[in-house]
Amino acid sequence: MTEPAEIRVEVAFALPDRQWRRVVRVPVGARVIDAILQSGIDDVLGEVPVGAHNVGVFSRPVRLDTLLREGDRVEIYRPLSCDPKQARRLRAKAQASSQGVVNH
Numbered sequence: 875m876t877e878p879a880e881i882r883v884e885v886a887f888a889l890p891d892r893q894w895r896r897v898v899r900v901p902v903g904a905r906v907i908d909a910i911l912q913s914g915i916d917d918v919l920g921e922v923p924v925g926a927h928n929v930g931v932f933s934r935p936v937r938l939d940t941l942l943r944e945g946d947r948v949e950i951y952r953p954l955s956c957d958p959k960q961a962r963r964l965r966a967k968a969q970a971s972s973q974g975v976v977n978h
Contacts (some may be wrong), residue, residue: 880903881904886948898913906931906942908920910948
C-alpha cells in the first residue's frame with residue numbers, strides 16, 4: 875500500500891467577532907507555514923501577522939517549520955489586547971466594587 879501524497883489540515887484564525895477557517899490539502903512533509911500560505915488567509919482577511927510566537931497546532935505553540943500530520947488544525951493567534959495580569963486585576967476590582975468592598 876502506498877503512502878498518500880497529500881494530507882488534509884485546517885487553518886484557523888479567530889477574530890473578535892468571527893472565526894475564519896479553511897481546510898487545505900498540502901503535500902506530505904508540509905510545514906505549518908506551508909499550510910498558512912496555501913490557505914489564502916491574506917487574500918481574504920488582508921495581511922495577517924504570522925510569526926514564530928503566534929502559531930500553534932491544536933492549542934500547542936509550534937514553530938513555523940513544524941511538520942504537519944493528517945487532520946492537524948493550524949491556529950494563528952491574535953496579539954493580546956490586554957495584559958492577562960492587568961485584566962485579572964481589573965476584574966477583581968470591578969467585582970469588589972460591585973460587592974461593596976472598599977480597598978485602600
